[in-house]
Amino acid sequence: MDSSKFTQDLPDWPKQTVRGHTIEGYRYTSKAFADQEFDHMWTKVWLLLGREDEMPKPGDYQQEEVGPESIIMVRQDDGSIKAFYNVCHHRGQRLVSAPKGKVRRFVCPYHSWAWTREGVLDFVQDADDFPQGNPCGKLTLTEVKCESFAGFIWVNMDPESISLKDYLGPVWDDWKGYNIQNWKRYLAKSTVAPVNWKVIMDNFNESYHVNTVHKPKGANVEKLRIHSGVDTSYKTTRFDMSDYGHNRMIMLGGYAGPAINKEGTVGEPLATILREWEVDPADYTGRGEDTREGLQAARRKLGTERGYDYFDNLNNSQLTDAYHYTLFPNFAVSLWVDGFHFLRARPHPTDPEQCIFDNWWYSPQPEEAPDQVRTTAGLVDREAEVEHELFNMGEQSMGLTIDQDLSIFPAQQKGMRSRAYKGAYLAGQESRVSRLHELIDDYIAGANK
Ligand code: FES
Ligand SMILES: [Fe+2]
Structure with missing residues (x-):
């Protein structure tokens, strides 16, 4: 299946060439390298x-x-x-x-x-x-x-920098229609993690790990790569990269795919989401490939009257699909039609083998919406005022999916110290990992200002 036929109304981002140079372990462990990153990169970027x-x-x-x-x-x-x-x-x-x-x-x-x-x-x-x-x-x-x-x-921190709008480029254009400035925070968990900040950002720059680390229950689901109504196969995923190192990855969402269980019925949480939009999942038994368009039509029809006024600014793909962005250097977002999953990794002040990782969630405030907001860490009352929490990794759950990601990282950080590790051996779908490191090197070399 070719994803471009589903997202054809989105303009392409400029084509980038990924050089694919070696990404060795010292980049994650060396204080001297961290200092170079700070002096030449962190102090030059938005x-x-x-x-x-x-x-x-x-x-x-x-x-x-x-x-x-x-x-x-x-x-x-x-x-x-x-x-x-x-x-x-x-x-x-x-x-x-x-x-x-x-x-x-x-x-x-x-x-x-x-x-x-x-x-x-x-x-x-x-x-x-x-x-x-x-x-x-x-x-x-x-x-x-x-x-x-x-x-x-x-x-x-660079007084000579280009404007934020120029820096964000196509990300600015993609995001401006959602009115995210009006969205409210429903989750704000931050943790001090015993890993270099790039361990975390590398992870959000690929979805190759999804079928291992976020392994769902049920053999068919694994084979078909449909997780929570999102088709995670790289073959149906669209990838774009921007001039200043930001990336976009679009996965088809609202999508039950070919029969996902023996009965061919639509599974959760997609079935509940369909019902919320007055679509009966039973109508799609045996034809799960059509749920995406059914949900798009329902949101198009009911969105405005329910107070989702920004739906008119969005194309059909944006009404269902998973828009994953990584903004250079340290910010990742999964942008859903009604959720902004905010993921950020900041360097530790002195130790290259620690970072501060934020897992936050913002949602819009339509007039007519469920009493609870669905976040990556579960349901939160719409009226709730969520306070920021900061803790050491493992002291609290960050939500199932992020806990699964975090469970991997410390042992990878240890692997970065091995004399046997000669650098990453990347798949094509991990090109964004390459791009992150190449841009860091370009800043260190003074090639980017
Ligand atoms: S008043 Fe600020 S350091 Fe003395
Ligand atoms: Fe993950």
Whole structure:
């Protein structure tokens, strides 16, 4: 089956050449390599760091770490957002330690120097004791470039960088119709994982592992590669890559496929989803290849009246299919018609063999929707206000699918230290893994700015 006939109304992304060079173990274990990544890559790229709706009022801030740096994003009086390095220019103290809060001014906890929300120093103790003259009004916090898209705040530590829109390129065009800025967070679990950040990103850059790590019950399901109504076979999957290292992988969804069990009936969770859209799964017994179009038609017909106003901006494929994006360098999203599965891996401040991994979920707020939201970690009440949780890996479940992924990673990290491991031997469908590493090397070589 050729997936392009299902997604033909989507423009192609520019063609990329993957060079396919060696990806050796030191890339995951070496502190020297991690330092190169930080100096030449992390400090040159746009990074998704905050969320607009977490800081609605002037003075609301968020503080997030990227490797050894910490960035403050703060809402200004005019509604815009500025970002600053979280460091006091007196003697280097971090100004804030909480992940979010509200301030009139940033008052340093060491000697009480106070910085306005615009980043200007406007109070020091003993101002007349500075031989250089009173520093108030002269010193400013060091600003970081900051732009918003899809309700997320992105920062770039390189003052010379291209715009976020140019950087995201076709991803910007794909996402803008969903109105993700209005979606609400329903899951926010973060864990400190004992693996290099690229172990995690490599995994989200391929679906080759799916039939092993996420092995479903039932022999036919394995053979046919239909998981939760998604056809995971690479033969029916569409792959695209962008100029700046972002990737798109589209799998057919809403799809029961050829008979998935002996009776030829539609399985769960697709059967429930069909019923939610007034489609009787029994009508599709023995013809599971047609459920995708049936669900698309139902969503097209009922979506607007149920308050999914953005459905009109989407093509039919987007109404059912699984759109997996990996954004260079560290962000992966499974974008569903009603869900944004947010996956991010950030480098540890000092240890290349640890990272901070986020598994979050956002969903839209239509007027008429089920009382519970289906997330990757189960059902969550639509009215719930979900707080962020951070824990060491294994202390809590991240949800079944992500737990399955995580269960693999520590032993792979150990394998990266073996003298016998000579580097990855990749399948064609793992080209996005190659691309991630090639781009990192290009940044280190100075070929990308
Ligand atoms: S280090 Fe900030 S006031 Fe001294
Ligand atoms: Fe997985």
